[in-house]
Amino acid sequence: MRIDVARLGRRPGAMITRAETAPSPSRIGLDLLAIPVGAPLELDLQLQSVSEGVLVTGTVAAPTEGECSRCLTPFTGDVEIELTELFAYPDSTTEATSEEDEVGHLVDDIVDLEQTVVDAVGLALPFSPLCSPDCPGLCPHCGVALATAEEGHSHEIIDPRWAKLAEFKDD
Template sequence: MATLNSAHAKHKSRSPLVFDISRLGRRPGAMLELHETVPSPSRIGLDLIAIERGADLTLDLRLESVSEGVLVTGTVYAPTRGECSRCLTEVTGDVEISLTELFAYPDSATESTTEEDEVGHVIDQTIDLEQSIVDAVGLALPFAPVCSDDCPGLCPQCGVSLSAEPDHQHDVIDPRFAKLAGMFPAEDPDAPEPGAGTS
């Protein structure tokens, strides 16, 4: 079983996730292994958490020639970075996704009977894994990441991190009396008491 080299080794302008499969051939059952670490060509993920552009993508994949195309199976691992959805502090971690993706051969029945975005395509003896990884990572990452399950978030009144200041609090006036409190002048500690100075 041979090991596949990435197409970007020969074509530096290509995405690092485009791979030359010419050595695989179209004989069903032929197989190649892909074990490589490449830089992420773009930020991959969600608004609050993602694989950063340039981060290492560790690919552990098997490419198998089947009658309709190239079947890619295996895993992709990468570090992630983002911010906690509750307190906005930095969150780091990792994500591992499983890929099972068919790339249809040109002029195959699969290519002619499916929509363009339903399956990948073999183009000029290459396959591009980027969109498959983008889709899988988007499903694997949490929509609202947190720094810890019990993160208390931010103070709704002043924005202070409640995990950094666990005793943080504000004196709260009952809203029913807040307007009344504003109708009376604040007491002046230097003012004479009522009746003082009179005989």
């Protein structure tokens, strides 16, 4: 996800567009839901020269894989994120006055989008992903997935204070 912007030059207003597919360099996302390694990242970007650097705007779309936080069923989906990131020129005022991780930096006329995409995907994915919005989860007593359990799945729960009397029930 490295883009050479040498042909863009440093003329404010100069712009190039890039629409390409690149493999995911690593697993991008959270514990339960992420873009897998090697998954196709659909990049649709505009790179525009501004006075302080290169402004990258556009979208990144990719397939996701994960498991439901309620029933632990594996599922797949898609994520699409919007990017707007400034990559400062090495000798610009923005680079001199901002923290190291506050703004992206151009190195040898290369824009490296990997960390920008990782950060944006981490914010876009849910912390507790669900296989469906109405997922009932697992049975708290036997652990079976309630979505696939037989209708009326239940367990007879006896209050432990009365459990000893249950022995006399069959007599």
